[in-house]
Amino acid sequence: MSLALRKLLPKVYGLYFNGLCYVFPSRAARRAFDTFCKVRKGRVLPKQEAFLQNAMHTRENVQDHVLQTYHWEGKREPVLLIHGWESNSFRWHNLITHLRDSGFEIYAFDAPGHGYSTGNRLHVPLYTECVHHMVKKYKPRHIVGHSMGGMAILYTLYRFPDQCVEKIVTIGAPSEFKGFMTHFRDLLKLNDRMMTTLDAYLKRRFGFHVDEFSSARFAGNLPQRGLLFHDIRDTVAPFHASEQVHSRWSDSILVATEGLGHSMHQDEVNQQISDFLIT
Numbered sequence: 001m002s003l004a005l006r007k008l009l010p011k012v013y014g015l016y017f018n019g020l021c022y023v024f025p026s027r028a029a030r031r032a033f034d035t036f037c038k039v040r041k042g043r044v045l046p047k048q049e050a051f052l053q054n055a056m057h058t059r060e061n062v063q064d065h066v067l068q069t070y071h072w073e074g075k076r077e078p079v080l081l082i083h084g085w086e087s088n089s090f091r092w093h094n095l096i097t098h099l100r101d102s103g104f105e106i107y108a109f110d111a112p113g114h115g116y117s118t119g120n121r122l123h124v125p126l127y128t129e130c131v132h133h134m135v136k137k138y139k140p141r142h143i144v145g146h147s148m149g150g151m152a153i154l155y156t157l158y159r160f161p162d163q164c165v166e167k168i169v170t171i172g173a174p175s176e177f178k179g180f181m182t183h184f185r186d187l188l189k190l191n192d193r194m195m196t197t198l199d200a201y202l203k204r205r206f207g208f209h210v211d212e213f214s215s216a217r218f219a220g221n222l223p224q225r226g227l228l229f230h231d232i233r234d235t236v237a238p239f240h241a242s243e244q245v246h247s248r249w250s251d252s253i254l255v256a257t258e259g260l261g262h263s264m265h266q267d268e269v270n271q272q273i274s275d276f277l278i279t
Contacts, residue, residue: 014188021194028194029201036184037121039113041086048090052115060109062133063126067109068116069134072096074105079277080140081108082131084147084172085122088115091146091263098270102278107138111149124177124213125206127152132160142277144169147237147262151175151215154245158218169227169273172234172262175241177213216244219252226252227276229264236262 013035020028044052057071070089079099081092089108099106111127112119131152135143143165145153150173157165174180185195199210219226226249230242239256246254253276260266 010187011189014190017188018191018194021191021197025197026201029198032188032190032194032198033123033201034121036180037123039086039120039122042088042114044088044090044110044115048088051093052088052090055108056116057107060133060137062130063112065112065126065130066118067112067130069107069109072100072106074100074103076103076105076278077141078105078107078138079142079144080131080134080138081106082127082143082145082149082153083108083111083114084145084149086114087146090115091265092144094265094267095144095270095273098267098274099277102274104142104274104277107134107140109134124148124152124155128156128159131156135160135162135165139164141165142167142169144171144273145173146171146264147173149173154215154218154222155213157222157224161223163223165224167225167227167277168222169229169276170242170245171229171264171269172231172237173215173228173242173245174237175215175244178210179238179241181210214244215241216248219245219249222249222251224251227273228252228254229257229269229272230254231257231260231262231264233258234262 017028017032055070055072057069060067060069083089083091088110092108096106110117111122111130113122143153150170153168203209228242228246230239232239242254246252
């Protein structure tokens with residue numbers, strides 16, 4: 001696909017949804033949300049295969065999806081790793097080395113539409129059901145999430161409080177769902193009528209309006225200890241997202257970095273995570 005066509009395509013989608021909204025508003029909202037949730041990359045690459053295949057575990061059925069799980073044995077308490085949008089469990093390979101050196105038992109899984117799991121769409125409520133399933137099955141004492149994975153963890157434990165989880169680590173995690181919707185609106189040039197219709201659709205389907213979905217609000221009553229990493233120059237998820245979560249989370253530590261980017265695969269980050277889970 002040419003660069004010019006890639007730039008034009010979002011506007012074409014926007015015109016279609018804006019027009020359809022006047023005739024079939026529910027259909028417009030459903031199709032717009034499906035477009036928003038479409039996963040376009042994140043499958044396992046050839047260079048990632050060996051690392052993941054050596055740890056392949058069971059395949060779990062959640063919400064009509066088949067999820068690939070991974071397991072690394074250890075004598076310490078189990079840790080569950082939750083990757084972000086358009087990624088897969090390989091993104092944890094550096095952290096896994098640190099955690100294995102410290103003796104932790106490790107579980108991970110590929111989200112719907114990612115890695116070796118089925119599907120081609122993902123949203124936070126669906127990811128929450130997946131995380132909840134894994135928490136119930138593997139009883140992790142600690143959970144680590146990157147980006148959207150961190151947001152899914154906080155929403156999961158808000159909806160399904162679980163006393164087995166003692167510590168949570170988030171890395172570059174967003175907070176407000178409104179930010180995603182604003183970007184989507186601006187990209188497709190959706191009009192106010194379409195955005196109002198989409199908001200009503202989310203309320204009917206998931207039970208919340210766009211403005212109501214906030215990780216900062218979800219963190220307000222968390223009993224777990226938290227460690228939040230966020231780079232002040234993060235261009236994917238704004239730094240103030242973790243500031244807001246930290247301000248509401250009574251037992252959390254915010255680590256502000258500069259120049260480490262959004263992914264944060266660096267050894268110093270991974271060592272701090274391992275040390276936090278040990279203490």
